[in-house]
Amino acid sequence: MMKALYVILAITLSFTALSAQPLQYHVVSANDWLYPDTQVPASPLHTIDLHSARGARTAFQVLLQGTKAGDPLQLKYEGKLAPELYQLVDVNVPENSGPPCSAIPPDQPKPEYSIRKAPYRVYEALRPIHGGDKARGETEAFYVSFRVPTDATPGKQNGQLRIQAGERTAEVKLSLTVHTATVPEQGHLRVTNWFSLPAMARLHKLEPWSEGHWEMIRRYARMMRRGRQTDFIPVRPEVKKTDQGGWQFDFSRTERMIKMFLDEGFTHIELPHIAHHDRRKEAISPFVVDIAGTPAAGTSREAYAFLSEYLKGWAQMLRRNGWYDKATQHVVDEPNPKNFADYRIMAGTVRKFLPGIPLIDALGNATLDGAVDIWVPLSESYEKDVAGFEAHRRRGDIIWFYTCCDPSGYSLNRFIDTELLRTRLLHWANWKYRLDGYLHWGLNQIIEEQHPFENTCPPHGPYKDFHLPPGDSHIVYPGEEGPWSSVRFEAMSAGIEDYELLRLVGRRDEKLADEICTQLVRTFTNYDSTVAGFDAAHRRLLEEAGKEK
Structure with missing residues (x-):
């Protein structure tokens, strides 16, 4: 009997000790990737020092181990400035980024410029924390973001984040130094991420153009503005042929969308491309204009007749609403130099019917003299012909840059399998080269056969004959009630804020x-993407940006 009592007592004590074990946890910089298989180190960090300008964001991540699936989660912050709290959601990286505009199959060796061999999973999406949330398993991860008001008092604030999972707790102590410098709400860098309206409806199970869809579009617009986007492409007008052989254009949806985005803080309207490449096997022309669903050669009389009415319709609508000076016009995306003659003809059509509206396009060659006003070369193309593009700036043109599935390798871009800081440093490169804007095609370009969380390397091209690098197709994710941000989207927004700080110092x-910028970015392929290197340069930037002119 006594022996049995000892056994019961031993089991009880053992269970009590196990229940009382604290959570293992580790604080991680918001500038570094965190993985579901990351282990809490032997000497974990339980504190963090944050630094921020006013009007900017600063953040950190927390890794927890020792939770149990179903444990109730509670996060409570004690401090002056309440943070936004997110549960990190992991996504799958099935392939590594490869040569330009492609991915490397997982049976191939890891490229030296990638930070991890695919396939693997990484914490990327940010799901807002809700009351009643439960732990998903033995490992949990959180993203904590502070938005510092423009009128915040400079100085140091202390705070504490308490995370409870079931009966176990973790406590993160932090100091937040608010610097004197202020990032303006309306910045100076022009930014556009092209988005898919059909994907917004499809992925959130909404009827296209229903009131629910319109509300979802507004939520995406707010997310884009959170990321400091300034420019947007509105939906095209609905087109009907008249009995007299002309065309009618219904701009009702277009006007509603433009008003919505301007109300949310966007500043410029990108009128949709008037033509696109004809990549069909039975192609009729390098560029085609869609006329009520039927492609016509871009330089044909048929296309000209249609565009003369279409562009006049845009002009009338823009002038009626007082938006004419906010507009830019796309002609054709990424025209090939061998087709520049056709592009010039179509550009002339735009200039005739939309006089004064700047023409903007992504292109990699600087010889399209006089046909473009806002040049958007690939970062790699700009560096190959700096003199050519800068000659246009001296003549009064504007220069942006863009990235997409290219360039790859060591170039700055937004791929998931490279250092997270590369995404942020893109906008240090904006300052380095005095490039006035940035364009990327992939806010939420998620195709029907693609699972946004499980396939970050979807098939692409007119025949779906290659895979995109991881993360190129989208930088936000379809969440339960709207778009979810991502650690890359937050990094991009922070980089745009850094650009504004560099501009303040530059004044x-x-x-x-330039000296501070060069600490991190020398060229698009020569940069310091270490967290320690970034922190040192960023601290210096904050201090210098706060000094009086």
């Missing part, structure tokens, strides 16, 4: 701003 001392 006082341009040489100093």
Whole structure:
């Protein structure tokens, strides 16, 4: 009997000790990737020092181990400034980024410029924390973001984040230093991420153009503005042929969308491309204009007749609403130099019927003289012909840059299998080269056969004959009630804020701003993407940006 009592007592004590074990946890920089298989180190970090300008964001991540699936989660912050709290959601990276505009099959060796061999999973999407949330398993991860108001008092604030999972707790102590510098709500860098309206409806199970769809479009617009996007492409007007052989254009949806986006803080309207490449096997022309669903050669008389009415319709609508000076016009995306003659003809049509509206397009060659006003070369193309593009700037044109599935390798881009800081440093490159804007095609370009969380390397091309690099198709994710941000989207927004700080320093001392920038970014392929290197340069930037001019 006594022996049995000892056994019961031993089991009880053992269970009590196990229940009382604290959570294992580790604080991680928001500038570094965190993985579901990351282990809490032997000497974990339980504190963090944050630094931010006013009007900017700063963040950190927390890795927890020792939770159990179904444990109730509670996160409570004690401090002056309430943070936004997110549960990190992992996504699958099935392939590594490869040569330009492709991915490398997983049976191939890891490329030296990638930070991890695919396939693997990484914490990427940010799901807002709700009351009643439960732990998903033995490992949990959170993203904590502070938005510092523009009128915040400079100085140091202390705070504590308490995370409870079931009966176990973790406590993160932090200090937040608010610097004097202020990032303006309306910045100076022009930014556009092209988005898919059909994907917004499909992935959130909404009827296209229903009131629910319109509300979802607004939520995406707010997410884009959170990321400091300034420019957007509105939906095209509905087109009907008249009995007299002309065309009628219904701009009702277009106007509603433009009003919505301008109300949310966007500043510029990108009128949709008037033509696109004819990549069909039975192609009739390098560029075609869709006329009520039927392609016509871009330089044909049929296309001209249609465009003359279509562009006049845009002009009338823009002038009626007082938006004419907010507009830019796309002609054809990424025209090939061998087709520049056709592009010039179509550009002339635009200039005739939309006089004064700047023409903007992504293109990689600087010889399209006089046909473009806002040049958007690939970062790689710009560096190959700096002199050619800068000659256009001296003539009064504007220069942006873009990235997409290219360039790859060591180039700055937004791929998931490279250092997270590469995404943020893109906009240090904006300052480095004085490039006035940035364009990317992939906010939420998620195709029907693609699972947004499980396939970040979808098939692409007119015949779906290659896979995109991981993360190129989308940088936000379809969440339960709207779009979810991602650690890359937050990094991009932070990089745009950094650009504004560099600009502030540059107003006082341009040489100093360049010196700080060069600490991190020398070229698009020569940069420091280490967290330690970034923190040192960013701290210096914050201090210098707060000094009086």
